[in-house]
Amino acid sequence: MSKVGVIMGSKSDLPVMQDAIDILKGFEIEVEVDIVSAHRTPDKLFDYGKNAHTRGFSVIIAGAGGAAHLPGMIASLSPLPVIGVPVKSSNSIDGWDSVLSILQMPGGVPVATVALNGAKNAGILAAQIIGAQDTGVRDKIIAYKEGLKTKVNESAKDLK
Ligand SMILES: Nc1c(C(=O)O)ncn1[C@@H]1O[C@H](COP(=O)(O)O)[C@@H](O)[C@H]1O
Numbered sequence: 001m002s003k004v005g006v007i008m009g010s011k012s013d014l015p016v017m018q019d020a021i022d023i024l025k026g027f028e029i030e031v032e033v034d035i036v037s038a039h040r041t042p043d044k045l046f047d048y049g050k051n052a053h054t055r056g057f058s059v060i061i062a063g064a065g066g067a068a069h070l071p072g073m074i075a076s077l078s079p080l081p082v083i084g085v086p087v088k089s090s091n092s093i094d095g096w097d098s099v100l101s102i103l104q105m106p107g108g109v110p111v112a113t114v115a116l117n118g119a120k121n122a123g124i125l126a127a128q129i130i131g132a133q134d135t136g137v138r139d140k141i142i143a144y145k146e147g148l149k150t151k152v153n154e155s156a157k158d159l160k
Pocket of ligand 1: 011065
């Protein structure tokens with residue numbers, strides 16, 4: 001079974017990253033959560049990035065704030081797709097520091113960057129990557145999208 005690694009630079013990122021964990025669990029996808037920091041735990045970062053694909057992960061979601069080097073460094077080490085979540089941390093420059101650090105990767109080392117604090121979309125994107133091969137997960141995504149459509153249509157009824 002596919003597993004998603006959700007990592008973040010600090011436990012202070014957890015309130016944001018929880019959205020990715022929750023939506024993945026809603027799709028019944030196994031999630032393993034950890035704190036990994038390029039700056040504070042560089043040895044752990046190297047170990048995680050080099051070995052994630054041998055540990056049953058299919059996708060890695062990496063969230064960090066400020067000088068957010070974690071997603072890019074993981075992408076440099078791992079053959080797995082990496083989804084980056086810019087986190088608006090407490091002393092950030094309105095989140096722009098994180099957005100630009102994660103978004104502006106050099107050619108050859110992609111990180112699929114979602115919106116600032118966009119962990120929910122990171123979870124959905126990870127599920128969609130898994131669903132490209134796994135029809136059970138794909139069906140859950142189809143149902144999820146149907147749910148979105150129904151919600152919008154229901155909300156529009158009040159306007160008539
Ligand atoms: N950007 C990084 C990295 C990294 O990129 O490796 N490690 C920690 N951090 C970020 O520092 C911010 C403040 O962390 P603390 O709240 O622990 O001081 C967090 O948003 C974290 O993601």
